[in-house]
Amino acid sequence: MADAFSPPPPQAVVPPAETPTVPAIMTLFVGVVVIAALYFGRDVFIPIVVAVLLSFVLAPFVDFLRRFRLGRVFSVIIAVLVALGIILGLASLIGTQVAQLATDLPRYQETIADKVQTIRKATIGRASALVANVGRQIEQATQDPQPAGPKSRTRANEPEKPLPVQVRDPDPTPFQLIRNYLGPVLAPFETTVIVLVVVVFILMQREDLRDRMIRLFGSSDLHRTTVAMDEAAKRLSRYFLTQLCLNAAFGVLIGAGLWLIGVPIPVLWGITAALMRFVPYIGAFIAGVLPVLLAAAVDPGWSMALMVLSLFLVSEPIMGNVVEPLVYGHSTGLSPFAVVVSAIFWTWLWGPVGLILSTPLTLCLVVLGRHVEHFEFFDVLLGDRPALTPIENFYQRVLAGDADEAQEHAEELLKERSLSSYYDEVALKGLQLAVNDATRGVLTGQQLYGIRSAVTELVEDLDAYEDKEPAPAKAAQPDEGPAGPSQSERSLPKEPAIAETAPPPEERSPAWRSDTPVLCVAGRGPLDEAVCGMLSQLLHKHGLGARVVPHLAASRSNLPALDMSGVAMVCISYLEITGTPAHLRYLIRRLRQKAPDVRILVGLWPAGEAVLAEERLRKAVGADVYVTSLRDAVAACLAAVRQAGKTAETSPETAEPAPDRPRAPAREAFAASA
Secondary structure, eight states: OOOOOOOOOOOOOOOOOOOOHHHHHHHHHHHHHHHHHHHHHHHHHHHHHHHEEEEEHHHHHEEEEETOOHHHHHHHHHHHHHHHHHHHHHHHHHHHHHHHHHHHHHHHHHHHHHHHHHHHEEEEEEHHHHHHHHHHHHHHHHHHHOOSSOOOOOOSSSSOOOOOOOOOOOOOOHHHHHHHHHHHHHHHHHHHHHHHHHHHHHHTTTHHHOOOOOHHHOOHHHHHHHHHHHHHHHHHHHHHHHHHHHHHHHHHHHHHHHHHHHOOOHHHHHHHHHHHHTTTTHHHHHHHHHHHHHHHOOOOHHHHHHHHHHHHHHHHHHHHIIHHHHHHHHSSBHHHHHHHHHHHHHHHHHHHHHHHHHHHHHHHHHHHHHGGGGHHHHHHHHBBBSOOOHHHHHHHHHHHOHHHHHHHHHHHHTSSSSSHHHIIIIIIHHHHHHHHHHTTTTHHHHHHHHHHHHHHHHHHGGGGSSSOOOOOOOOOOOOEEEEEEOOOTOOOOOOOOOOOOOOOOOGGGGGGOOSOOEEEEEEETTHEEEEHHHHHHHHHHOOOOEEOOGGGGGSSTGGGGOOOOTOOOOEESOOOOSOOHHHHHHHHHHHHHTTTEEEEEEEEETTTHHHOHHHHHHHHHHHHHEESHHHHHHHHHHHHHHHHHHHHHHSSSSSOSSSSSOOOHHHHHHHHHO
């Protein structure tokens, strides 16, 4: 087949590296200042952040109380008092359990010492003896020899021994005693009071804070921003409350299991497991280290430690992989890499508290980026949605010449859409990106050849798929997780499949009874022939044979040799055509002279072309039908088959074919749709 490539466009000129602009420097400066403020002001920011997260948890409870007409003030007070009671109850339990652990530690130390001694004797006893022997020899070899001289000295020559001096601190004052004993208790109490006060004000002024956020980030579109803020707040509240309940259930399960096993102070380890489970992936296993060590200290054998280890190894996977998917039904909206990086970042900033708060804080940032345009980079960096749209993904993979990855991506999309929808909504638009880059001169001829080869291979690989709607999957529902709608393909339209097929050959008019009644002619662009391959494949799947010829086959010199026998319709494909398409007009004129009775369809895949909007240009070009999608092209060919069949039935067999073709209605319909 002749190559339809035009001469390669000129190479792109790479501009010199630009110096950082003032906005970029200011953005970097602001980022550094924010991180420094978070680090040095952690004593202030940590209570505020905890208060904000706690307000998300208590907001549904406040709304529930307000349904009983208790009023905002009483509802907030009751919710805060309930939260305070739970916090004080947990604190008292933790204090009691820690005191009991401190009392029993000496007994546990003896058991641990015995086990260590047993291990040393069984495994490294000889090695320890050898190391000790070598150490003694080295010590003897490095000792200084006794100085030579008289063994006795006179008392007059001996140095005077220093007098021992003992420094004693003054007795502490009553104020110092109070500070020493109450300081460790007052610091958490102060933080708790600050958190509860901030929670009260947040719950009391939720609407006012929302309005200020809208004014700050989205005043240009009040309706959209208000709806987005309300939905995001509700999702976060449900998620945090659900996560808290699941973690509490996990803590109860661990505590009950440890109590049945016989591990001391199981309540403390249950609370620790519930708190540490806020740390993704490894939090629950970190919480299991101390119970395993304690079980090893309590039991003279190893059975209790192995049972505790099995409890954590079984409970966490079941909770994470079975219970949570059943409760949530959807993902949180965070990528695993973002979860790990955020855990490291917040731990560096705020220590262990930052480790526990890392996932809720990162989720809040993703929600902010998903609903506020100025912070979209948070969603791109931390969210689980694809960074590239399906169209960009298609272009990136065919640009790399990787037909296998393009096929894998296409098969994922074909699980929820028809083949014609994939070609129209993804492949054609991806090829338009390639044409735009070629027009700008950033693609070489070799790259265009690689793109065409990859697309041709992809079309051949997708020949096994029928152009019909796939069976709906059970989980084919949009993701409404806490971060908001997070569909796998972002804002990708979906056209229904073409339900019609061509009638069998015996029911068609004589002009449409050949094996290939449709001739697909590629335009002048280097990728138009690939689009003709897509159209030909779709026509075959709907009962119409078609063959593809390159643009050179319809040139002035090659047109006389072009085989037009059995052709009832010609489909011309253009991915890019601008201005007055004189070459298209002359191409159609040559085809009219070659086959006067053949209908001609022009597919202009960029829907914004002037020839689609101006009736004068359409008349000047002279085609019968204009379409902007492969779906419309197939539908127009099927309509032409049916129209020809009806004309053959109503016309006498000996009558000449009517010279006037119904062009105007098709033009008007497609012009209106454009």
